[in-house]
Amino acid sequence: MKNKIEVIKNETLSETIYKTVLSNGLEVYICIKAGFTKKIGMFGTKYGSINNDFIDISSGKRVDMPDGISHFLEHKLFEKEGDNSLDLFSKEGISANAYTSFDHTVYFFETINKFRKGLEMLIELVKTPYFTVENVKKEQGIIGQEISMYENDPNFNVYFNTLRAMYINHPIRIDIAGTIDSISKIDKDILYTCYNTFYNSNNMFIVVIGDVDVSDTISIIEDKFKLYKKNIKSDKVIKFRVNEPNNILQKKIEKDMGLYMPQISIGYKLLPIEKDEIIKREVISDIISEMYFSKSSKFYEIEYNKGAVSDDIDFIYEGTNDFSHIIISTTSPKPDMIQNDIFNYIDEIKNKEIDANLFKNTKRRKIGENIVESENLNNSYRRIIDSILHESQLYYDIEILNNIAIKDIKDFLNILDYTKAVISIVK
Amino acid sequence: MKNIYKVNDNKFKSIYISYNFTFETKKEEVPKNVITSLVLSKGCNKYKTSKEIEEYLSSLYGINFDINMEKIGDLYNIEFRLECVNKEFLPNKEDVLKPAIDFLYEIIYNPKIENNEFDSVIFEREKKLVLDKINKRKDEKLKYAVLKTEELLCNQEPFGTYIYGEVNDAENVKLEDIYIQYANLLEKSFVSIVISGNLNGYDDIEQYIDNVFKNELDKAIFNEELINISHKNIDFTTKIKEVKEKIQTNQAVITIGMRVENLEDNDFYALNVYNSILGGTPSSKLFQNVREKESLAYTARSRYYRFKGVFIIYAGIEEINYEKAKIVILKQIDEMKNGNISESELNSSKESLISDLLEWNDSKISLAKLAYTNAISGKSLTIEELIDNMKKVQLEDVAKVAKKIRIELIYLLGGEDSEK
Numbered sequence: 001m002k003n004k005i006e007v008i009k010n011e012t013l014s015e016t017i018y019k020t021v022l023s024n025g026l027e028v029y030i031c032i033k034a035g036f037t038k039k040i041g042m043f044g045t046k047y048g049s050i051n052n053d054f055i056d057i058s059s060g061k062r063v064d065m066p067d068g069i070s071h072f073l074e075h076k077l078f079e080k081e082g083d084n085s086l087d088l089f090s091k092e093g094i095s096a097n098a099y100t101s102f103d104h105t106v107y108f109f110e111t112i113n114k115f116r117k118g119l120e121m122l123i124e125l126v127k128t129p130y131f132t133v134e135n136v137k138k139e140q141g142i143i144g145q146e147i148s149m150y151e152n153d154p155n156f157n158v159y160f161n162t163l164r165a166m167y168i169n170h171p172i173r174i175d176i177a178g179t180i181d182s183i184s185k186i187d188k189d190i191l192y193t194c195y196n197t198f199y200n201s202n203n204m205f206i207v208v209i210g211d212v213d214v215s216d217t218i219s220i221i222e223d224k225f226k227l228y229k230k231n232i233k234s235d236k237v238i239k240f241r242v243n244e245p246n247n248i249l250q251k252k253i254e255k256d257m258g259l260y261m262p263q264i265s266i267g268y269k270l271l272p273i274e275k276d277e278i279i280k281r282e283v284i285s286d287i288i289s290e291m292y293f294s295k296s297s298k299f300y301e302i303e304y305n306k307g308a309v310s311d312d313i314d315f316i317y318e319g320t321n322d323f324s325h326i327i328i329s330t331t332s333p334k335p336d337m338i339q340n341d342i343f344n345y346i347d348e349i350k351n352k353e354i355d356a357n358l359f360k361n362t363k364r365r366k367i368g369e370n371i372v373e374s375e376n377l378n379n380s381y382r383r384i385i386d387s388i389l390h391e392s393q394l395y396y397d398i399e400i401l402n403n404i405a406i407k408d409i410k411d412f413l414n415i416l417d418y419t420k421a422v423i424s425i426v427k
Numbered sequence: 428m429k430n431i432y433k434v435n436d437n438k439f440k441s442i443y444i445s446y447n448f449t450f451e452t453k454k455e456e457v458p459k460n461v462i463t464s465l466v467l468s469k470g471c472n473k474y475k476t477s478k479e480i481e482e483y484l485s486s487l488y489g490i491n492f493d494i495n496m497e498k499i500g501d502l503y504n505i506e507f508r509l510e511c512v513n514k515e516f517l518p519n520k521e522d523v524l525k526p527a528i529d530f531l532y533e534i535i536y537n538p539k540i541e542n543n544e545f546d547s548v549i550f551e552r553e554k555k556l557v558l559d560k561i562n563k564r565k566d567e568k569l570k571y572a573v574l575k576t577e578e579l580l581c582n583q584e585p586f587g588t589y590i591y592g593e594v595n596d597a598e599n600v601k602l603e604d605i606y607i608q609y610a611n612l613l614e615k616s617f618v619s620i621v622i623s624g625n626l627n628g629y630d631d632i633e634q635y636i637d638n639v640f641k642n643e644l645d646k647a648i649f650n651e652e653l654i655n656i657s658h659k660n661i662d663f664t665t666k667i668k669e670v671k672e673k674i675q676t677n678q679a680v681i682t683i684g685m686r687v688e689n690l691e692d693n694d695f696y697a698l699n700v701y702n703s704i705l706g707g708t709p710s711s712k713l714f715q716n717v718r719e720k721e722s723l724a725y726t727a728r729s730r731y732y733r734f735k736g737v738f739i740i741y742a743g744i745e746e747i748n749y750e751k752a753k754i755v756i757l758k759q760i761d762e763m764k765n766g767n768i769s770e771s772e773l774n775s776s777k778e779s780l781i782s783d784l785l786e787w788n789d790s791k792i793s794l795a796k797l798a799y800t801n802a803i804s805g806k807s808l809t810i811e812e813l814i815d816n817m818k819k820v821q822l823e824d825v826a827k828v829a830k831k832i833r834i835e836l837i838y839l840l841g842g843e844d845s846e847k
Binding site: 038087113145258333362 | 440441476482511678709743745786
């Protein structure tokens with residue numbers, strides 16, 4: 001084997017990840033799940049809805065793209081001359097799909113016994129764009145319905161309004177799919193510009209999960225890539241970040257959707273941090289969510305008995321090297337009441353001593369949950385993709401869980417600043 | 428051992444325990460059953476509040492515990508389910524499975540009852556929660572449209588009832604009903620226990636469960652072919668009903684409800700293939716025509732309810748395209764009926780169904796579900812047998828069942844917004 005393969009083992013979850021970088025710059029991760037029948041293959045690019053401002057790799061010029069183009073491109077890549085790739089996978093009995101997020105796009109397949117075929121088809125899918133005037137037009141109708149579907153979804157609205165209240169310039173404010181208007185500006189030429197820039201091997205990764213042979217898998221990838229050798233220039237991508245102030249845009253956004261049960265979400269805007277620190281914040285937030293907001297918390301019991309909540313309260317950290325925030329969300333017949341109670345409660349727990357027994361038990365719960373969740377193959381790829389995007393250590397989440405101390409919880413609670421908090425309500 | 432089913436596979440690290448009460452119910456009884464089981468799950472004599480319960484479960488490395496409710500055709504199932512880690516994977520090899528089983532016993536059979544009444548605070552809370560669930564189902568339009576189709580299609584049968592029941596029935600539930608319903612649940616249900624996952628080091632687990640639950644299991648009825656209840660006499664209408672409902676929305680939903688006439692046990696395989704070809708995968712007729720060819724929708728699918736012999740097709744569309752979408756969808760159903768199905772459609776659908784079946788091997792919950800389905804239908808089908816039977820399905824089998832499928836309802840959930 002000419003490529004150096006790094007082996008990363010985790011004892012707690014009893015799984016092993018093999019990592020290598022091919023000569024074209026492509027990162028490959030293979031996570032072995034012994035005994036499982038399903039195999040997942042993913043081919044992704046570090047390119048998502050927030051990357052509209054960048055240097056076109058072919059011309060060297062700075063360009064600005066319409067909102068929703070990365071998602072549009074994801075849809076369009078499935079279109080091939082005379083065929084739809086989704087259909088081709090489906091005809092083989094392989095299920096395939098893709099998703100676009102703020103900062104990455106991933107194409108994937110799942111199979112039981114056609115792993116080689118699936119992996120070859122996946123690479124072909126991503127490496128052979130076929131954009132035409134007609135097929136771009138057709139997609140505008142389908143994505144138009146996808147946008148309507150999201151507009152109709154209360155969860156989506158309450159979430160995006162939280163982001164829109166928190167962020168002033170950051171493109172995270174913008175729907176991943178764009179708007180009917182912005183996608184009408186997309187044509188085949190600019191799709192190729194985005195494709196050529198971001199879908200070059202240097203900016204991409206392949207992740208495989210399942211009971212597969214490591215060297216065979218790498219050979220399949222290398223052999224398939226030889227077919228597309230000279231397609232596009234492979235280089236580091238230059239993306240521009242906007243200057244985002246620390247303050248929020250507006251305190252509160254409300255929307256009427258004729259709901260029976262209002263949804264509320266509170267966002268705390270934080271300063272971005274990097275790499276392993278992102279993972280650490282995620283783990284801390286998960287513990288806080290369990291200790292202070294779950295159905296077993298005193299707070300939940302009080303709010304429930306007041307009739308102020310009707311479902312779980314979630315306390316979730318979201319962040320990359322580029323943005324950082326906490327989102328607390330629930331459904332409530334009395335959104336104004338729960339909103340005030342949450343703000344007061346956070347101030348209260350900042351200064352309160354942490355119950356050591358509760359903290360110990362919560363850590364035990366999280367250890368158990370990690371083990372149970374490791375049976376789900378999706379969990380393994382999420383960990384790998386997070387590590388690729390954040391450039392953090394693999395399994396840092398497992399490692400840090402054992403080392404989190406009461407002080408870490410306290411320190412984190414104390415960075416939550418009311419003046420950086422926003423409220424989003426959908427009624 | 429009677430009513431205890433075990434599935435052992437060492438690739439897992441955890442264990443799933445599913446304690447099922449399966450029973451016949453009437454529409455108006457549904458909320459009573461739901462509230463009763465929720466009340467049970469929120470406190471017992473040993474662990475008085477849901478906070479105490481969760482604290483205890485946290486200390487056992489985060490055992491997941493909840494109640495799952497499901498319609499099995501016209502039958503109703505209440506499942507108390509637990510998920511815990513096998514001791515081999517825990518620090519100091521601490522056993523949490525046996526405490527989990529003991530816990531389940533306390534929850535179900537040692538409830539907090541005083542003077543023939545359950546805890547009124549817990550009762551009021553859970554009743555309100557159920558009412559909220561029923562009322563807020565309209566908040567998600569696509570899901571609501573499918574639920575509404577189930578209701579309209581089978582409005583005289585328990586299957587046509589929302590899983591939490593109807594508002595009026597829920598409002599009428601009183602504290603004293605819970606005590607009666609609890610007794611009913613214990614007396615009139617078919618009880619089955621499934622334990623699946625990594626049972627390494629737990630050779631005696633069935634014996635252990637039997638010791639804990641022995642007296643209760645002896646009392647429980649044993650019904651080998653409960654499931655046949657689902658297939659009894661239905662009057663088929665020949666007229667297609669068209670229903671339109673207004674709601675505040677910016678995307679309309681069209682659904683089509685269909686039923687299988689003279690449903691037979693062996694139709695199961697061909698009907699699944701039928702569903703897959705019609706709207707189960709991206710190469711299906713609905714996806715290819717409604718979405719890819721006509722750009723009418725992002726979501727266009729069909730769903731088959733195996734225990735009821737019902738199909739529901741659903742697509743999110745623009746309201747002005749209703750008539751057009753209707754024509755395109757009806758045409759796909761016609762194509763199925765006329766046997767316009769290619770070999771490649773047949774084969775890829777079978778492949779995809781077989782993949783799904785094989786994938787059950789990766790999930791201790793799917794494996795438990797198969798064991799449960801076998802238990803209530805008095806069968807012992809393995810995944811391999813299911814696959815063999817699926818492989819045998821031919822074009823003429825699909826064409827044959829396609830002719831037994833009747834369209835009964837076309838439904839539109841439309842927007843006030845688009846009329847403004």
